[in-house]
Each structure stands twice: as structure tokens, then as C-alpha cells.
Amino acid sequence: MGIKISKRAMIAPASPIRKLSIYADEAKKKGIKVYHLNIGQPDLKAPKEICSSLSKCSKIDYLPYEQSQGTKELLLAWRDYLETEGINVLPENILITSGGSEGLILASAIVCNPGEEILAFEPFYANYLGFANLVSAKISPLELDAKNDYHLPSEEKILAKINPKTRAILLNNPNNPTGTVFTEKELKLILKIAQKFNLFIISDEAYGGICFDGCKSRSIFTLASEKDKERIIIIDSLSKKFNVCGARIGAIISTNKDVLYALNCFAQQRLSVSTLDQKIVYSALKKSREYIKKITKEYEIRRNAFLGELEIGLKAKIHYPNGAFYTMIKLPIKDAEVFAKWLLTDFSLGGETVMVAPGSGFYATKGKGRDEIRVAFVLNKTDLKRAANILIKGIEEYLKLM
């Protein structure tokens, strides 16, 4: 008998964003151009401060470990950045992580014993499932309604979902994959519920500041009393705010002494975050507002161009998100995963096709989201318009085959 891996390893979910990558690679090998609507990988240049910091690294011949908590410069710069967001903390409340991903793994491990649950609103960032699973915790999903623009359900519905195993509520604001920006009223409701049931709040703010139509995202931390702040764990990341996805720099923020102690122990174990990546990003944090404002304006243009084209072509109303750079789209197709694969293996328009993320991976509830896709509008306007038209044509062709 072969050797058996653990249960969590057996059920580890493949990323819906990346699992079709092999088919995209094969399409590219055949000479087909693939527009990537599946992943939030913008084509915009990183802030010039990052590029100039990097050019200053060219003489480095020694790359030692950094402090486990993160470099002093970066911690101070992050503190200052958070202050501009109304989040007043000390550098010792911050720990630099390897992207938002590591922060989410650590937060899951800190709030949950094995088998305990984190309440999350679905559709949610697909990898929440995997982060929780890695540490044998569970995501307990509560569905959001597309008709309500993916805003929170009623207090009653949320309360009904809480059970003795619930240890935290996880909120991603602005939201990936829906682009919804939660209102002050909604954030206060989450605070109220968390307080009532003594729950942690994991606030994933990776897209903080990327908001359209004059809408503003607000950290739930800024609405909490000093006491309630201790139940909030903020997850932050520079990947999207500065278009440095490949730099793997995030941060986890807490004012809770026990959480901070555990965080620092976990961080010491894995020694440190990339020395180079830390070196190149901190100067950009000082001018973050300016840069985020600039890219947000660009994403708003892209959103309008892409979704406008899709609405015309699909003759359907599409959810225009207020933040981040994703939206969920319902298709007249039974299994969007089969369709997404087909787009890569059997379809092309003038030698081009699109890659989209199947919706089901953004749900924990079995069967949900099977007729949905998540798209990121991060390519340039021309490419997005072309991608929209390829997608429209692809849907038409696919329906003819059914």
C-alpha cells in the first residue's frame, strides 16, 4: 500500500485563478495569444521610487537575513502609510509578511484551533479556503446576493450562521472578487456581531484605497473602540497598491498583545521576508496616496471600457464594482469551468483567446458559482475591449455547441 498524505493535503483546493494555467501555456505554444482576465496582475509600472531603489541595489554582494518582524525602515514607512488611512498604530503593531498570503495563513492559525471556523461571505477570494485548510481550520461561507451588489446580508442571516466553532469573521474590503466596497453601516454591524460573540475580525485590506465613482473604502479598525480594536487583525499587501505582485511584501497589523506575541514567534521561525523586496518598497510607501490615486483612475477607465463592451455584447446588466478591479459575471452556461477550459483548448478568434477564472472556486458551498466567472480588468483599455469581444464571441460559439 502506498504512503498516504494528510487529509488536508488530500483536500487542498487548486486555485481557480491558476489551475487552468497549463491549458493557457499549451494555447500559447500553439501560437495563440491569451488575454489574462483570470488574474489580478496589472500591467502598470511600479512606482518610480521602487525602480530607483532597485537600481541602487546593483552593487550588493551580500544578502543577510533581515529582522523577523521586518526592517525598521519598512515598519516605519508602513506605520506612516496606515496613519494616512486613519489607522493609528505603532511600528510594533506591524509585522512584515511574505505578501498578504502569509498574513492570512498566520491569522487563520492564530484565531483557529483545528476544526474551528472563520465566517466569510461568498463569493470570496478563493485562496481563503486554502489558507484555512493548510492549518486545518475551516471557512464557513455565507452567500452574498448579486442583486444586492454583493453587500452584506441581514443581521439575522449573519447571526444564524454563527456557531460555537466560529472564531472570526473575515471581511475583504474592497472586495475581491466582487469589487464591492462595504459601507460604514455594514462595518459597524460586523463590529457589533463580533463584539457580541467575542469573535476576531480578519480585515483583508489588500485593495484599500482602490475605489471608483467617488466611493471611499474605510478600514473597520477606524470605527472600533480601543477595546474592539484588539479583535481586529488587518491584512495588508503592496502587491496591488503598488503593482509589485512579485515582490511578496505584505503586513499584518494588530494591537492585541497575545496576537502580536504569537505573530512574532511564528515570524521568527521562518526567519525573515526577502531582504531585497523589503529594501525596494519602503520609499514608495511615502508617496502611496499619489500613486494609488493615479492607478485607481486608470482602473476606473478600464472598468468602464471593459464592462461597457460586455454589457452591449452580452445584452445583460453586469455588476459594476466600486472598488478593487474584479467583477463576477453570471453566464448563460451551466459549467463555467468547462467553458473556461474550452476557451483555452478549443476556441480562438483571429488567433487570440481569453483566460477567465471559473466562479465556483470563489464559493465554499458546493454547486454555487458554477455559472459564474471572475474577471479582472487590469489590462490596458485596448486589450480589454478586444478581450471583451473575444469573450462575447466565445460565449456565442460555446452556446451553439450545447
Place this chain on the structure above:
Amino acid sequence: MGIKISKRAMIAPASPIRKLSIYADEAKKKGIKVYHLNIGQPDLKAPKEICSSLSKCSKIDYLPYEQSQGTKELLLAWRDYLETEGINVLPENILITSGGSEGLILASAIVCNPGEEILAFEPFYANYLGFANLVSAKISPLELDAKNDYHLPSEEKILAKINPKTRAILLNNPNNPTGTVFTEKELKLILKIAQKFNLFIISDEAYGGICFDGCKSRSIFTLASEKDKERIIIIDSLSKKFNVCGARIGAIISTNKDVLYALNCFAQQRLSVSTLDQKIVYSALKKSREYIKKITKEYEIRRNAFLGELEIGLKAKIHYPNGAFYTMIKLPIKDAEVFAKWLLTDFSLGGETVMVAPGSGFYATKGKGRDEIRVAFVLNKTDLKRAANILIKGIEEYLKLM
């Protein structure tokens, strides 16, 4: 009532290597020079290929995610490097990780369900405890004997330690913290036992190739049958082999289909490893042998200088390790942690002191290692001699206070 963190967060062990860092920082603020014998952070320059790759990055203005498995160039280069070590695998058997640390966390999660155990020989690399704890697995310790130069105990003793919860044997070869290089006979014994009880073998080879006195380290993988290779998970890292601790580049290697599938799922979730770090290291892997040979020669000189000085000063026999660059030293002191702290807070010799890692953190068994310290001989020869004399004087002074 305050909000409670998880049990694993409550018991997360602080790193014995890093937990006294605040006292070192305070000593430095007082103007005291601290020789760091506590951490394996060599002062040698990285291979020139790394420096020249880095200088080529100076024009980068865009840092996208890389493939979750790692860049093609790096996977191919690692495959070639492994081949020179007698480990014949395909690039698809390799996954690039954020240092050896991430590989060890993933391996622990893949072999163990919560509460299950990994058998490790103590003293062991302290962070094994933390990696297992993060995923609610356990390290089950079996003590090595200093008098036997920290080689494996008898087969009977190992067998007696295996129970129904044991899922893997973890072997670090060459060993941190003892510097022991395990013999072919020992590796075959581990293989035999793993086969008998259908266990995984986690083979941490971060120090592979760093061996003294003409001794050679061999990967257990090279001694296994094709079938038994599937129970071996190799953990590798460039941190020590190339003196790029801060680059956070490691690899996890397996020929087991189930392990590989789970690894790739876990990897997709955290997206990717630092783009820059991957870019700068792969060219060095081609000339790895040459570089590792050069630094090994240097470490041998340092070992002899440092341990020679200590043996004279302490009038005691010290374990001369055959590999890596650490050794454990027994002190005539009851609590080495109190002593290590005292060295930083209350002692100095001519304005200088040393930082050492308390031994107890390298043991899981309570009470063990309290009269030991782990030292790394990675500073230059002059500094090491000076550090040895400071340590000798420190011990003398401390004993007078007792």
C-alpha cells in the same frame, strides 16, 4: 473577558536563535560590540553570478507574479544542481519555496493531520518545533548522545519511539545544530524503518555539501529504491550554500504524485515566491560545486580556529562537527539561557560581548539542553578567536557570581 487566541498560537515557541535579539540591540545601543555566534549568518560574499544578475535587474520597472511552482530557469538549474548531488529528478518534482522554512511548513502539513507526529532526533533545528506547531502537528523527539558525536541511537531505540501517530522521520543531514554528517549505514537504517512502518522521510539538506575532514554528505534519496523514493521529501535551500540567507529561496523535492499535487495546490494559494530573488540566484546554481567547495574550506579553517581556542580556554573536549557550521557546547552552567542573556545585559570585555543560542530551544524534551549552547562559526577567523576568548572570560566571570 478578552478574546482568546488558538492553542497553537499560545504555545508558539520563540526562536532560541532570535529571542534574545532585543538584548543584543540594547547592548549595541550602549556602544557594545556584539559578536553573533547565535545565528548561521555567514559574512562571506554571495557567488559573483548572483551579484552580476542583481546588477542586471537595475532597469526593472515591473514586478509581476511568477509561476507558483517557480521560474522555469530556476527549476531547470536546480534539477541540474541536484543531479550533481546524485539526485536524479525532473523539474516537475521540484517546487521553489520561500527559503527552506516554507518547505518545512508544507512538508509538515502534508504528512501530518493535526495531532500526528514527526519523529526527530534532538537536539534539532529549533524551528522544526514551530513549523509543526503552526499546522498543529507535533515533533516527537529522540535524544542523540553527545558522546556518540550525535550519531543515531540504536535501531531498537528508534523503533521504541514509533507509535501509531508517527507519520514521518525528519533527518537534517549535515545537521544543524550538531554538525554531524550521518553515515550511509545510518541513512539505510532510516530507510529500513520508514519502509517497515510506512513513514515519510523528511530530509532537510540545507547544508548539503558543507562537509569537513574529507567527509562527504550523501542524500538519503540516492540510497532509496524507486518505490522508497516516494516516501522521501527533500528540503533544500540556497541560504547557506550561497550565503544568500536574505534571498529566501528554497526548494522542496518529491517524486510522490500525491505529495506533488498537494504541494502545487498549497503553492498556488500563496501565489509565488519573490520574483527578484528567483531571478538573481539561478545562474549561481550552475557553478555551485566550485563555490560550496570554496566556502567549506573557509568554514573548516574557522571551525579549527574557533573550537581550538575554546578547547584551550575551557579545558574541555568540544565536539568537532564534520559538516554545516555549528556545534553544541556543554557549559558548567545550570541555565544557559540566563547566561546568554547575562552576556548581553551585564557583561562585556573591552566593550565587546558575544551572543549565543541557548541549547534548550533545540530540544523538545523539557529540561534537556539547559546547560548547552549552540554556536555558529561563521565569522572570520580573527573575530571568531576574539569571540571565543570573550566567551571563555564570560563563563569565568559568570561562574564567580554563582
